[in-house]
Amino acid sequence: MFEKIALVGIGLIGSSLARVIRREGLAGHVAISTRSAATLARARELGLGSSYTTDAKEAARDADLVIVSVPVGSSGAVAQEIAPALKQGAILTDVGSTKASVIAQMQPHVPGGVHFIPGHPLAGTEKSGPDAGFADLFDNRWCIFTPLPDTDPEALERLSEFWRRCGANIDTMDPQHHDMTLAIVSHLPHIIAYNIVGTADDLESVTKTEVIKYSASGFRDFTRLAASDPTMWRDVCLHNKDAILEMLARFSEDLAFLQRAIRWGDGDKLFDLFTRTRAVRRSIIEAGQDIDAPDFGRQAVEHPAKS
Ligand SMILES: NC(=O)c1ccc[n+]([C@@H]2O[C@H](COP(=O)([O-])OP(=O)(O)OC[C@H]3O[C@@H](n4cnc5c(N)ncnc54)[C@H](O)[C@@H]3O)[C@@H](O)[C@H]2O)c1
Ligand SMILES: O=C(O)C(=O)C[C@]1(C(=O)O)C=C[C@@H](O)C=C1
Numbered sequence: 352m353f354e355k356i357a358l359v360g361i362g363l364i365g366s367s368l369a370r371v372i373r374r375e376g377l378a379g380h381v382a383i384s385t386r387s388a389a390t391l392a393r394a395r396e397l398g399l400g401s402s403y404t405t406d407a408k409e410a411a412r413d414a415d416l417v418i419v420s421v422p423v424g425s426s427g428a429v430a431q432e433i434a435p436a437l438k439q440g441a442i443l444t445d446v447g448s449t450k451a452s453v454i455a456q457m458q459p460h461v462p463g464g465v466h467f468i469p470g471h472p473l474a475g476t477e478k479s480g481p482d483a484g485f486a487d488l489f490d491n492r493w494c495i496f497t498p499l500p501d502t503d504p505e506a507l508e509r510l511s512e513f514w515r516r517c518g519a520n521i522d523t524m525d526p527q528h529h530d531m532t533l534a535i536v537s538h539l540p541h542i543i544a545y546n547i548v549g550t551a552d553d554l555e556s557v558t559k560t561e562v563i564k565y566s567a568s569g570f571r572d573f574t575r576l577a578a579s580d581p582t583m584w585r586d587v588c589l590h591n592k593d594a595i596l597e598m599l600a601r602f603s604e605d606l607a608f609l610q611r612a613i614r615w616g617d618g619d620k621l622f623d624l625f626t627r628t629r630a631v632r633r634s635i636i637e638a639g640q641d642i643d644a645p646d647f648g649r650q651a652v653e654h655p656a657k658s
Pocket of ligand 2: 472
């Protein structure tokens, strides 16, 4: 599909892209760049690309497609660094979990004649780094684009076709809507997981023994999310601040409602809520998302209930 693709950042997402690009034969040349020499050396050992450099500008030079897969707080610095090397007509995209902030950081650096199309594949795991990636990561997952008002439809279609060939389904929305939606379906669940595992860890007398020994699968599911990359999630929280605070406020109100129902022994309220939420899971399954499949969105994840 492309003569040369540059992957800037070669962690979970960048290396999954490298693997699927190779499997599907989507590029003549895959240039890999990352900030740390050690990560780059590992990418080379894994044979993820055709060339390797710690100089993002070098990787981006002459590329037809440049994919930035770094923590969202670094996307502006990366855009500034590669901007002078971007060729006319190239597509520049990203995979960041927040969109308004990434656009605000990257867009000012994008030279005229370069197609900047922000994107976000809704696929990942709690793991990070080049060893964590796998070619099937994007299979049957959404990839959301938040095109800018002047986005060239042909470039958007070309990038959409690339992601389809990586296994993804495509959707588009405006950046604010993306950030609000992801705040509830992705960012809040991680924040809640970090919080509950932190609370358990604070119970020092319990944590070293009982929490580990008796962790039931409910708590274990939280620990998976709470093991996610600290840099990535620090940046997500700082860069989707307004939407996350809005969702946290609603969450706290609803939690207070639940707390009150428990305090006053209001079984009907509890039963009604739990019935409604059970229906949500059922509708996700009916919509074709097989939650119980062992590879639901992630590989190499323990499924203790099944083993
Ligand atoms: N992990 C997920 O579940 C997931 C899912 C979808 C999107 N995302 C988004 O994808 C992006 C990458 O996440 P990941 O999970 O692949 O992270 P990761 O930690 O596995 O990899 C990040 C990579 O970026 C490199 N990097 C960091 N700062 C850099 C800089 N300034 N210049 C060049 N390289 C730099 C690191 O060396 C590493 O190679 C993030 O923006 C994240 O929000 C993550
Ligand atoms: O399944 C997981 O481990 C993930 O965290 C993946 C997940 C998500 O919340 O669904 C995390 C962040 C992304 O931006 C997209 C996907």
